[in-house]
Amino acid sequence: MAATIKDVAERAGVSLITVSRVINATGYVSAATRAKVQAAIAELQYIPNQMASSLRTRQSSTIALLLPTIAETFWTTIARGVEDEAESRGYSVFLCNTDNDTEKESRYFDVLLGYRVAGVITVPASESASQLHLLHEHRMPFVQIHRKVESVAGDVVRGDSYGGAVALTKHLVDAGARRVAYVGGFRSLLNSRDRVAGYEDALRAAGLEVDPSLIRLGTFEQQTGYAIVRDLLQSGVEPDAIFIANSTLAIGALHALIETGVRIPRDMLVASYYDNSALDDFSPFMSTAIQPTYEMGRLSVRRLFMRIAGASLPPEDLILPNRIMIRNAFDADRESGTALLPA
Amino acid sequence: MAATIKDVAERAGVSLITVSRVINATGYVSAATRAKVQAAIAELQYIPNQMASSLRTRQSSTIALLLPTIAETFWTTIARGVEDEAESRGYSVFLCNTDNDTEKESRYFDVLLGYRVAGVITVPASESASQLHLLHEHRMPFVQIHRKVESVAGDVVRGDSYGGAVALTKHLVDAGARRVAYVGGFRSLLNSRDRVAGYEDALRAAGLEVDPSLIRLGTFEQQTGYAIVRDLLQSGVEPDAIFIANSTLAIGALHALIETGVRIPRDMLVASYYDNSALDDFSPFMSTAIQPTYEMGRLSVRRLFMRIAGASLPPEDLILPNRIMIRNAFDADRESGTALLPA
DNA sequence: TTGAAAGCGCTAACAA
């Protein structure tokens, strides 16, 4: 079948090990021998068998990245960061979708352990029920991104959800809001809890009361954002601003505002987490917190490589600041709820 | 380090091969022995080394999928189809982004050949300059999706671009259009050529002339769609319908129509290829051709497995029909250019 | 500067 190192050695009239030395640039090889070997490699179109190499060296130049889905820009941008950083070090990335399904996650962990990948970067499928401990028990180096499994000690790279929520909420209050509603996901994830906490702390710091009737939590779906905002507008709680903790919710929320004729920012100030390019059509009228997804990807790979190299550092919880975009200054020319592409 | 089959054998008091038989369910093993082995596997948390297994069996249970990008739903839906079908056969999928960069594609081919994956499903980075022949020369089974490299014989799975263009163009003409503009990508790709051909043939079949001034080609970017439509509206060629051959272009095109106050479908009939969920906000007023991306993924895997199994079939160019959605019936209640989420 | 021998962890082929 495919050419082996033995075929190359015979063709070049040298021993196996000499070919190996040429391929890996290890040990001494004379220029003449090297040339002969390289010619043989080219003639036979020889590509070294990574399986055999990995088996012998107990090293792999592949890492894995587990994401909830590859259908949203938030995750794919992380993937780009991971790939770019890995590629710059000569590593390939094995990309896996978990669908936030711990069963699927667990199956992937098995596969990846079986392949003896060098390390794993993962967005745990669940913060409570993740099987992340499997990696820990098998001494597989890993770094968590965006979420943090409480029961497993290990490196984490994530955005500053608390700080982002504080910044946006404070901004809304500074712009005059007194009744800021909170629209976000259920508290099952650390980020959600952090964002609620940031929102509440920012209100209190401004001397405002936290009104539970203004805090609305639900699933991470457009329909949920839509339904919550419709209800907020109808239930008489009368918010004068809305902080939306997730961009998928924001799309639904903005549709609800547009549909009911609420003008942003004239009638309602809006600030939102912004992770989804589908929000592009709305963003000019909204202040946003943007997570450094690409950087999160790159930095998690850097951390992973420290672990692969065997560094015995204490686990690090790396929290990266969000980029805050203040954009709800009233603009008379563009007070509608939807934006058009720039000409 | 990690437990090996030898450790399991010693622990269970049997030979290596017996453990192997239990793991792979090959050959005869008594229930009692099997139980002993399984207990040892569980105690040691043994996970078989796939590298060693692949090396010995010359088989891999991994296939690779090369896509231009994972940031667009068109491609990720294909990926889902590939993953689901592969998983149902116990295979893992190695996902790779090429960015339509033939250099990157070529590097991935090398890596994948090095890993001796079982097969490759690929959207060639270029139809003219792809390095696909590398796979062919190394006898690596492969299937092309969506694009077709002319210089390499092999299986292809793609949507019926010609048929889709015919159907949508015919629909516009049947609805009364006489001057149908074509907005699409440059003819460098087979799909683009097929769509132009379908458009032209449908016009001729209806007894209409093909007016070159109505055919506008460009890059696959929103801005291009926007600019082309602005120009179409200003240049005096006076189209009464627009066929858009790509959904990214369609987003820009629709923004241009909305911005200039052209109402769909009252002032202009629009039909478009529809591959991008960002179009959801516009779709109710537009007829669309939808490619069976998920099915393309699944079917390409099925074909690939026939090749992996060694079937000596002639290369197949599998062309799947598009789903055609006719949706531009005039609707007085919703004649604006943007749609809102359903309540 | 080059090579021979051994072995990474697993399984095919044969034997008992």
Place this chain on the structure above:
DNA sequence: TTGTTAGCGCTTTCAA
């Protein structure tokens, strides 16, 4: 029903 031997393709000793 279980075990022994050999070897997949490569690289790490050690020796020349």
